[in-house]
Amino acid sequence: MQNIVKPRIMSGFMELMPREQVIFDNMKDTIKKVFTLNGFTPLDTPVLELSEVLLAKAGGETEKQIYRFTRGDTDMSLRFDLTVPLARYVAMHQADLNFPFKRFHIAKSYRGERSQKGRFREFYQCDADIIGENELSVVADAECISLIYKVYSQLNIDDIEIRISNRKILTGLMQMYNVNKTGEVLHVLDKFGKMSNEDIIKLIVDLGEPEKTATDIVNLLSCDVSKEQKLEMLEAMPNKNEVFMFGISELKQVFEALDNMGVPQKFYKLDTTIIRGLDYYTGTIFETKLLSHLEFGSIGGGGRYDNLAGNFTKNKLVGVGVSFGLTRLFDCLMKNDMLSNQKVHEPKVAIIPLGNTLKPCLELSNDIISNGVSCTVLYENKSFKSKLNYANKQEIPFVIIIGEDEVKNNSYVLKNMFEGTQQSLDKQTLIENLKKVN
């Protein structure tokens, strides 16, 4: 007798039932389609890379979370994001790539985090980036932001708010106020929304800054007004330095381009409380909230970086990117019952043979499939009732039952399983009707 191992997966790894998987794949395909239509081409890189390459820059939390191991003499790791592989790829192939290089990458990454609510150790990231040599128009920033609107619009999720800011505003502000511990202060400012303004001011004062400085900065950044008013406030600042003014100018260009790209103004705002980590981004930054479910966190964000591949090349590669965390998003939507309205009826048609009609059933199925409609023949040696149950459980929208009379008379009964109706049709009309279904 065989030894039986209990079938199970590790915690922190998502695995779906077939119906859920169809919805997940539809979402993934939608994102891929938006990326492709907007001129991004696909990239696929190895999941396993040399640790020396993958960890060229990393450190701290990332390094602790990574799945790293040795095989033979080789120290290798599972990628923890899609950005380091992109940097490595562009540095390797710079001479052969066409810049600006617009690539998308939809694939799994790995972080061995402590398993907690909403965190996955294996997760799909859907990234689109535009990489330039030495320079890249700020219109590219708007293009990445527009992808967020386009993706959610295609997913029929419309209560999103894209929050846009620019790191140059923050950098400029720190200089304008002669802040000493810039890094630490930005780290504190990263707590907006998780902590009260008063507490943030207190922490900045604790870092040695004057109370007026702390209060001014916090009030300016957190003041929640329209983007026109906010831009006016920023422009009215005394002692504006060059980097601060660059930030304002870039924001204006991004907003104008978003208008021209057809992104409705109601879907985005200027929000100077967003920081998005400390050392990566250098210009435009953005993140997205679902207004009905702020607890989901950011459901799509990214920004501009001035030195993508500094660990791999001396050449200056600048870029801007957007990333969707699909696994977590799907998990949030599923747990909040926000996917039950999704159409997941695959296959579209089931054919049930009655009597000695396997041959015409297989032939009809082949005709239906050739016309681009998914179809399955329930040819198992089982009862008619169990086959109807199968079609019901699988939520197959159309069932065709074929007995010998149907074949003889070229008259096929097409049952609409959702509406409970049925029609008698000749083969040609039947196929024409099904072609309209998709």
Add this chain to the structure above:
Amino acid sequence: MQNIVKPRIMSGFMELMPREQVIFDNMKDTIKKVFTLNGFTPLDTPVLELSEVLLAKAGGETEKQIYRFTRGDTDMSLRFDLTVPLARYVAMHQADLNFPFKRFHIAKSYRGERSQKGRFREFYQCDADIIGENELSVVADAECISLIYKVYSQLNIDDIEIRISNRKILTGLMQMYNVNKTGEVLHVLDKFGKMSNEDIIKLIVDLGEPEKTATDIVNLLSCDVSKEQKLEMLEAMPNKNEVFMFGISELKQVFEALDNMGVPQKFYKLDTTIIRGLDYYTGTIFETKLLSHLEFGSIGGGGRYDNLAGNFTKNKLVGVGVSFGLTRLFDCLMKNDMLSNQKVHEPKVAIIPLGNTLKPCLELSNDIISNGVSCTVLYENKSFKSKLNYANKQEIPFVIIIGEDEVKNNSYVLKNMFEGTQQSLDKQTLIENLKKVN
């Protein structure tokens, strides 16, 4: 100054340039579409699994090749195929699945083989399987075989030959000839095509079988005649036992179903020299050769197994599956220059602004994209010539150059970059023309 790490990947891992990647992804999408149209739904399982689960059955070569490591107390491995995860999944969720369960899975697997020509350590497998509880019609076997024809037909590769046999023929034959060392003899028979018939006979004799037995078996199995003649030969055998006759009967049913499914007879044959490994398959077996490139090896194969998940459950799960090794296939096609005729023109349209026309360019791009045609705006602050070079290098089929006059007169020049022609069109006609391009 930053420390620069040489950007590189490990040997045995495929990574493509953007144009090649588009072709690869198109092939992957084609296979996915064939699977979906034929009523298979997607499955996605973790790349990392517990070693205890993944290696419940494995041993020998597989176990040596696996990427296995420990993190904390957990012994985990990268999957080496998609079949063990399928078995684990079906055993875990049997109560909730709808049988027959038709799933496809297109994803990467990992084997740390010695890097050699045409072998990859990370490779895409494209698997479709049909799983039944306790029993499954032999029509399912034909359905899996038909997928090979449909996939290659969609990929416009038409010199394929699907070689079909049945393990019951072999099992029966061994019993009919009272062969003692069945396993060893089958292992020798697995050398058909790699070794001469004389050498195979010699090896069987060396195992202790009479020369007449060895000669009879080898001559019967290797005799290359039409499937009708071969079936006659098999049926004319004296002392046919039950399992042998089952094998003949299943072969006949498979051939009949393939006919009914519209698979032309010229694409398959009965070939009793195929064995496909020793202990996994129990009925129908098949593999596929590219006639113009036999050296590619099998480009799609599979078969029937009677006990999918014996390591995970006492329930009897029977199934049949087909698998395409996409990474190796793509590599073979690429190295033999068999992909250069592929259309990979993404995006379809590039718009070049001349003068102060960014706004109308972005608006037109948005209109084109909304109509389902991929488009990119070359908004970088670069020379006109460098932008045309970009479009050429990217092989973008259509370019629209927009100056202020074009906008004023609603007259846009659409350049066909391949034919070297151009037309002046109003915006609406332009978009209508582009919609026909895809």
